[in-house]
Amino acid sequence: MYISLVAVKLQNKDGVQAGHRLLELPNPPTAILASGNQLLLGVLQAVEERNVVIPKDLSVLGFDDYLWNMHFSPRLTAVAQPTGEIGRKSFELLHQLIQNPPQEDAAPMHVLIPAELRIRNSTASL
Numbered sequence: 001m002y003i004s005l006v007a008v009k010l011q012n013k014d015g016v017q018a019g020h021r022l023l024e025l026p027n028p029p030t031a032i033l034a035s036g037n038q039l040l041l042g043v044l045q046a047v048e049e050r051n052v053v054i055p056k057d058l059s060v061l062g063f064d065d066y067l068w069n070m071h072f073s074p075r076l077t078a079v080a081q082p083t084g085e086i087g088r089k090s091f092e093l094l095h096q097l098i099q100n101p102p103q104e105d106a107a108p109m110h111v112l113i114p115a116e117l118r119i120r121n122s123t124a125s126l
Contacts (some may be wrong), residue, residue, distance in 0.1 A: 008039065015042020016049075023058075024052050031059035031123065033079075036085065044072070059123040065116075074121030080116050089113060 006021060008014035015034060020100060022029055034040035040062040052058050054074055062069060065080035089111060 010030060010036045012037055012038045012042040012045070015039035015044075016046045017042070019043040019046025022052070023052065029058070032063065033061045033063065035063045039061065039066060040076075043081070054122050055124040065118050069120070072122070077120045077123040078118050079115050080118050082113055085113055 006018040008018045015038060019032065020030060023046060033045055035045050042059075043060060047054060047058060047060065048079070050089035054060050060076065062076050062078040063081070069076040069078050093109065093111070
């Protein structure tokens with residue numbers, strides 16, 4: 001197994017170009033994870049233009065689970081971020097920093113907020 005990373009901007013056209021570039025590789029990927037919705041839509045366009053069948057030929061996953069993911073055929077697998085919790089925690093931490101500014105030599109703060117993988121029909125079983 002190998003992983004190819006393609007760094008692009010976050011626009012639809014960039015997702016189309018990245019999708020084509022990945023699918024043109026001598027050993028094309030068996031899965032693509034798009035880090036944003038515009039990229040995901042672009043990758044889906046490239047997949048359709050190349051007549052690639054999801055999930056038979058390629059598994060596709062998105063990052064951020066929006067309601068419209070359920071309306072694609074096949075329904076899209078996605079990593080769901082708890083955006084409400086991220087916003088609440090961000091506000092809480094900012095408020096704490098304003099109330100009690102840290103010392104210059106203070107250790108950086110690390111916060112882990114788990115995401116959820118919502119497996120649907122756009123990914124093949126291994």
